[in-house]
Structures are given as structure tokens and as C-alpha cells.
Amino acid sequence: MTKRIAFQGEPGAYSHQACRETYPEMEALPFRTFEDAIEAVRSGEADLAMLPVENSTFGRVADIHHLLPESGLFIVAEAFVRVRINLLALPGTPLSEITHAMSHTMLLGQCRGFLGEHNIHRVTGADTAGSARQVAEDGDPKTAALASELAGEIYGLDVLARDIEDEGNNTTRFLVMSREPDWTRRGDDGMMTTFVFQVRNIPAALYKAMGGFATNGVNMTKLESYQLGGTFFATQFYADIEGHPEDPAVKLALEELDYFTSEITMLGVYPADPKRY
Numbered sequence: 001m002t003k004r005i006a007f008q009g010e011p012g013a014y015s016h017q018a019c020r021e022t023y024p025e026m027e028a029l030p031f032r033t034f035e036d037a038i039e040a041v042r043s044g045e046a047d048l049a050m051l052p053v054e055n056s057t058f059g060r061v062a063d064i065h066h067l068l069p070e071s072g073l074f075i076v077a078e079a080f081v082r083v084r085i086n087l088l089a090l091p092g093t094p095l096s097e098i099t100h101a102m103s104h105t106m107l108l109g110q111c112r113g114f115l116g117e118h119n120i121h122r123v124t125g126a127d128t129a130g131s132a133r134q135v136a137e138d139g140d141p142k143t144a145a146l147a148s149e150l151a152g153e154i155y156g157l158d159v160l161a162r163d164i165e166d167e168g169n170n171t172t173r174f175l176v177m178s179r180e181p182d183w184t185r186r187g188d189d190g191m192m193t194t195f196v197f198q199v200r201n202i203p204a205a206l207y208k209a210m211g212g213f214a215t216n217g218v219n220m221t222k223l224e225s226y227q228l229g230g231t232f233f234a235t236q237f238y239a240d241i242e243g244h245p246e247d248p249a250v251k252l253a254l255e256e257l258d259y260f261t262s263e264i265t266m267l268g269v270y271p272a273d274p275k276r277y
Helices: 014-022 034-043 064-070 112-117 128-138 149-155 205-215 248-260
Strands: 004-008 027-031 048-055 074-082 086-089 100-103 121-124 143-147 158-161 171-178 191-199 220-227 235-242 261-271
Touching: 004 014, 004 034, 014 027, 014 048, 014 074, 014 149, 014 171, 027 034, 034 048, 034 064, 034 171, 048 064, 064 220, 064 235, 064 261, 086 128, 086 149, 100 128, 128 143, 128 149, 143 149, 149 158, 191 205, 191 248, 205 220, 205 248, 248 261
Parallel strands: 004 027, 004 048, 074 261, 100 121, 100 143
Antiparallel strands: 048 171, 074 171, 086 143, 086 158, 191 235, 191 261, 220 235
């Protein structure tokens, strides 16, 4: 039986592309929201979920860090996917006829140079793949879409120009979520450990909690804070570190962290994607 992986968005979205590139043998299932994709894994409708967490140009994806600790799922892999933006149009349409380009506002902002050079006006769409679908359905040859090449294949659009983004290194990091954790693996390019924690309400608690990672030589690649319960009094921290909890240095650092925190929740231990480096 073919395994299934859930993603948020319409067919042809960059999350769909991430599924194709990372798990080509799996059936990719689209869902309207991140919550729906997570629930599909919880219910058994899907085996995995592919969730974007941060982009090299625009930073973290809103709401994801709130959803992960409450999802009941575990991170089992990460994937770095290059976001290549293409100008997609109705078959047979030359570039010279395009007057408008539709896409999510984030993508429109990443192609200012190309759009300005060709005097193409920007039109805000709901999302990238949805814009490609709408261009195909509307049938207006003067309007193109900015989306993945996969979206062009799905909706029958021609690629008029490839890789038109202003920044040539635009990349999105995805996390792969599963119902069960897997701490048994050891990656060829190292391991990552992700967790959330809350510090005790004592002076310099965060500073002291972080000291164990520095003194034990553990590299913390990400540390972000966000409020809990809609208040300014409860703060939770999300962290990524290099290494496995069973590594001696990581074990000591986590023990010191535990002393200064009120709660630590492990979200996943997984091989580092070679594209990380």
C-alpha cells in the first residue's frame, strides 16, 4: 500500500514540491490548513506531514511554532527546498503579451526586478498554486502566475521564464512530522534535536539555562520565544540544537537546562539535511 504525506495548500504548492522531492514514492495529499494536515496524520489518513517552518528571505512561518507542541506529532526529518519562481502563462502566450502577474504577496515581492523590467503589474492572489489554477481557469492570456514549475505541469501552463526571483538563494525549511518519534537513527551529516521549554520565574533563568550548551560545546542553531495563552507573562522557547540527546555533551547540556526550566517537551530527534550546510 502506498504511503501518504500531507501538506497544506493546493496541488502545485511549494509544500507539494517538497513532498515530491523528499518522498517521491509517497502519495501527496493537499489540505486547506496546517491544522487539517496535522489532523490527517493523527487520524491515520496520512503517514507523514510536510510543514514549512521558516524561509531564508521572510523568516519563520506564522503559527507553526504554536502548532507543533500541541500537535501530538514528532519531527522525524527536515528538508531544505529551494524556492524557484517561474512565470506561468496559457499555452502559446509570448512573454511580450503578459501585462499582469498573479501570486501570493510574498512571491510578488521577490520578483520586483523581473516584473519591473518587463512592465508587468502585480496582482495579489490567495496563494501560489491557487493563482496558477485561476490563471488556467480564467483563460486571460495577458495574466500570468508566479508559482512552481510543478504548478505549471498540473494546471497546463507554459513556463515563460524560470528562476526569476531577486534572491538566488531563497530556500524554505520544512519539518516532516509523524505519529511516532524515532531516536534510533544516526544521520551521515549529523543529528538535530528540537524541543520547547519554559524557564522558571527567577532572575537570569534563561541566561543560566543556556549556559550548559555553551560550556558543553553544543551548537544551538535556533532559539525563538513566543507568548502563551495570549499574555505577556508566560513565555515558551523553541530551540534547535545540533546533536543527539544520547551524545555526552548534549546530555549534560539538557540536564543543566532541566534544572532551570519548568517544562521541556521534546519535539523530535532527526538526521540533519545535508543542504543545511
